[in-house]
Amino acid sequence: MTSEEIRASFPILAREFNGKTPAYLDNGATSQRPKAVIDAVDSFYLNQNANPHRGTYELAMEATDAYEGARQTVAKFIGANFKEVIFTRNTTESLNLVAYSYGLSNVNAGDKIVISIMEHHSNLIPWQQVAKAKGATLEYMYTNGGNITDEEIEKKIVPGVKIVACTQVSNVLGIATPIEKIIKRAHEVGAICVVDAAQSAPHMKIDVKAMDCDFLAFSGHKLFSPLGIGVLYGKKELLEGMPPFLFGGDMIDSVREQDATWAEVPHKFEAGTQNAGGAVGLAAAIEWMNSIGWEELDRIESELYDYAWKKLSEVPHIILYGKSDEKRYGSIAFNVEDVHPHDTASILDADAVCVRAGHHCAQPLLTHMGISSCCRASIGVYNTKEDIDRLCESLLKVRKWLGYGA
Ligand SMILES: Cc1ncc(COP(=O)(O)O)c(C=O)c1O
Missing domain, CATH: 3.40.640.10 (Type I PLP-dependent aspartate aminotransferase-like (Major domain))
Incomplete structure (x- = not known):
């Protein structure tokens, strides 16, 4: 299956919110289901x-x-x-x-x-x-x-x-x-x-x-x-x-x-x-x-994860959390400087970009990290680079909308 075919297997991703299909980046909370399921x-x-x-x-x-x-x-x-x-x-x-x-x-x-x-x-x-x-x-x-x-x-x-x-x-x-x-x-x-x-x-x-x-x-x-x-x-x-x-x-x-x-x-x-x-x-x-196979699933997701990490790190005023020598899968935690994660997530929602904000049912970890909440974008195999680009473009608006100027 090509990436386009994989994405097309998920009918819900064709729905529109404010005239936009969802950039669904909340797979850590729950994934979507393919038509076959x-x-x-x-x-x-x-x-x-x-x-x-x-x-x-x-x-x-x-x-x-x-x-x-x-x-x-x-x-x-x-x-x-x-x-x-x-x-x-x-x-x-x-x-x-x-x-x-x-x-x-x-x-x-x-x-x-x-x-x-x-x-x-x-x-x-x-x-x-x-x-x-x-x-x-x-x-x-x-x-x-x-x-x-x-x-x-x-x-x-x-x-x-x-x-x-x-x-x-x-x-x-x-x-x-x-x-x-x-x-x-x-x-x-x-x-x-x-x-x-x-x-x-x-x-x-x-x-x-x-x-x-x-x-x-x-x-x-x-x-x-x-x-x-x-x-x-x-x-x-x-x-x-x-x-x-x-x-x-x-x-x-x-x-x-x-x-x-x-x-x-x-x-x-x-x-x-x-x-x-x-x-x-x-x-x-x-x-x-x-039917896709682990090798292909891993190839698609690893490429998307690396792309997302790189693009997000280029967004001004973004704080990315966690550093590790171990491989990463799915989730990226971040905040926009000076902005509550719930505000960030709501502004992204206006662009049909779906991320989760909060403590992610991991309060002791967040306390250990010195924060009380953050946003999380979590990737699934049906996501595309366009979803990541939409996330990053939408993030550029957050501080502007809240009056920080940039
Ligand atoms: C690492 C981890 N463990 C456990 C759970 C709980 O899963 P569920 O709500 O499906 O029981 C979650 C859900 O987000 C999770 O991410």
């Missing part, structure tokens, strides 16, 4: 909808096959066994599942949990809660502008640490963390490592076996799929040893008046009716990405 979800509801795992009639079996087929597609996408793939609503639910089920059962008073200062609140608050509930301490790997150094990894991940939870790519700075080193070090001290792949899964090939992570979470909606479908990968032996997170229908083996036994993984962790349409949409999104 919308069609796959439509087709599920038009032709195959029934409650998976429940009925024995043909339609219900087709729904089950569609749902379980989607699990196989996801498993292949991340190099896992299908029994190690749990469908959830989103990254947040996946991480809460690990915190509540594994964390509360395995962390004890005096233990340590280590996370990075770059975590999204979804990979931070659950660990705060586990630490508080169990009398453990929560420690942070800090960054020097965006890099987590080898010294910091060795200083913080020490014997006594039970869980290390770390993002693979910062949702604010777009910086990749040295996740392989972090996982290796966690295992050396006897800890497990949980990877937040919400911002990496849409941009880079993930192989959970090669990484040797213990858990990995991502959201479908940032990866061209419907809202409300997410994934948790967990090593089978760990998942088998964990108590269920939610209780109810479909997650049991047998139920008596006073107790119950649990279904095998992954079903033990999928209580209640599942989002089969979402799972089918996620599988279609993966197929759509496969």
Whole structure:
């Protein structure tokens, strides 16, 4: 597919706002969906909808096959066994599942949990809660502008640490963390490592076996799929040893008046009716990405990212955040001198340039950076250099509109 064909796959990008099509640069919040995904979800509801795992009639079996087929597609996408793939609503639910089920059962008073200062609140608050509930301490790997150094990894991940939870790519700075080193070090001290792949899964090939992570979470909606479908990968032996997170229908083996036994993984962790349409949409999104191929996705996105960084750095009065030797993916954080990011984002909106402004659910990181909020432009594979040019042209207006003259 050419870049033009990729862009044309996304019907929403042809909509107009004030006579302009959107320069959609908020992919870190959620991506758009290609027509192939919308069609796959439509087709599920038009032709195959029934409650998976429940009925024995043909339609219900087709729904089950569609749902379980989607699990196989996801498993292949991340190099896992299908029994190690749990469908959830989103990254947040996946991480809460690990915190509540594994964390509360395995962390004890005096233990340590280590996370990075770059975590999204979804990979931070659950660990705060586990630490508080169990009398453990929560420690942070800090960054020097965006890099987590080898010294910091060795200083913080020490014997006594039970869980290390770390993002693979910062949702604010777009910086990749040295996740392989972090996982290796966690295992050396006897800890497990949980990877937040919400911002990496849409941009880079993930192989959970090669990484040797213990858990990995991502959201479908940032990866061209419907809202409300997410994934948790967990090593089978760990998942088998964990108590269920939610209780109810479909997650049991047998139920008596006073107790119950649990279904095998992954079903033990999928209580209640599942989002089969979402799972089918996620599988279609993966197929759509496969039709482009990782090499091409990476080539297009890397070129766009470098172009955006260069063009933005040429805009007068722009502050770009974060410096790193690691590769960056998707997000670029910036501010316009003297201007509140909400004002910047509103002025860009008048030109149908969509960026996010605020704390990006990463308040401890922003505090560490010495700011309370910033703008974020986040790139997806369907963006073009024209989108970046429109962002930069619109940014030139911001200080003028607010009376700074330039
Ligand atoms: C790094 C990271 N982790 C977790 C999340 C939470 O994702 P969700 O809201 O889909 O649960 C996000 C969302 O922006 C994120 O960027």
